[in-house]
Amino acid sequence: MSPVVNASNLRTLRQTLRKQRNMLSSKQRLEAANRATHHLLRAPWLQRKAHVGVFLSSDGELPTEPLIAALHARGHQLYLPVLAQPLPHPMLFAHWTPDEPLKPNRYGILEPINRQYRHGCQLDVVITPLVAFDAQGQRLGMGGGYYDRTFACRKIGTRKKSGTPLLIGWAYAFQQVGALPAQPWDVSLNGVITENGVQRFTHKN
Numbered sequence: 177m178s179p180v181v182n183a184s185n186l187r188t189l190r191q192t193l194r195k196q197r198n199m200l201s202s203k204q205r206l207e208a209a210n211r212a213t214h215h216l217l218r219a220p221w222l223q224r225k226a227h228v229g230v231f232l233s234s235d236g237e238l239p240t241e242p243l244i245a246a247l248h249a250r251g252h253q254l255y256l257p258v259l260a261q262p263l264p265h266p267m268l269f270a271h272w273t274p275d276e277p278l279k280p281n282r283y284g285i286l287e288p289i290n291r292q293y294r295h296g297c298q299l300d301v302v303i304t305p306l307v308a309f310d311a312q313g314q315r316l317g318m319g320g321g322y323y324d325r326t327f328a329c330r331k332i333g334t335r336k337k338s339g340t341p342l343l344i345g346w347a348y349a350f351q352q353v354g355a356l357p358a359q360p361w362d363v364s365l366n367g368v369i370t371e372n373g374v375q376r377f378t379h380k381n
């Protein structure tokens with residue numbers, strides 16, 4: 177874990193961590209993802225009826241397949257991020273079940289064809305991709321600002337109900353770094369799940 181990360185190092189940090197997670201073997205990935213899934217399923221805040229935003233892992237991200245299979249088996253309604261244009265927002269979430277068709281978006285990440293969209297702020301829990309996180313729940317993503325712009329609602333209070341959606345990062349433990357610089361638009365995570373367990377953070381938004 178590096179102690180200090182300044183803004184000019186963010187680019188390098190993104191590159192290093194992306195490279196590092198791409199170097200893991202399939203066995204290491206699957207083991208970590210199974211362990212992380214096990215931790216999530218035991219979390220008391222994942223209520224039975226929760227509508228859950230998930231994502232399809234790419235670029236060496238901690239795999240979400242076991243997580244998606246387990247949430248589907250427990251009967252959760254699942255949603256995937258959609259960037260397809262024209263949309264009135266940079267990113268929406270489309271309802272999806274694992275048997276429904278997908279097509280690649282501009283980054284080659286698969287997204288549902290179905291157009292039953294919800295705004296991210298109308299979900300209960302959102303499992304969030306990330307490149308790095310810190311002990312305060314600060315998140316560094318791929319740099320598109322999609323999650324920050326979508327979940328700005330948590331700062332201005334237009335959410336479904338108080339305290340939602342819970343934003344929960346999904347990552348390898350090695351993606352934790354020293355304090356990340358906070359940009360005014362950054363939306364913090366409520367928790368992170370790694371192969372080592374669940375970490376919760378307490379902050380205002």
Ligand SMILES: Nc1nc2c(c(=O)[nH]1)N(C=O)[C@@H](CNc1ccc(C(=O)N[C@@H](CCC(=O)O)C(=O)O)cc1)CN2
Pocket residue numbers: 231232233234237257283285305306317318319320321322323
């Ligand atoms: N699996 C997954 N899905 C996700 C995200 C994510 O981080 N992971 N996103 C989280 O926001 C959104 C997509 N955001 C992304 C932003 C940049 C790149 C990316 O590969 N950028 C390239 C340059 C791309 C280009 O402009 O050609 C790069 O940085 O190498 C990918 C996804 C929605 N879906």
Ligand SMILES: Nc1ncnc2c1ncn2[C@@H]1O[C@H](COP(=O)(O)OP(=O)(O)OP(=O)(O)O)[C@@H](O)[C@H]1O
Pocket residue numbers: 315316317318319320321322323324325328359361362
């Ligand atoms: N709420 C917002 N309103 C307007 N622009 C925003 C907002 N949030 C982020 N941005 C823009 O998006 C750009 C990328 O933000 P940032 O580097 O924090 O993305 P990220 O969190 O790493 O990416 P992602 O959320 O896609 O994984 C910023 O430079 C900023 O200009």
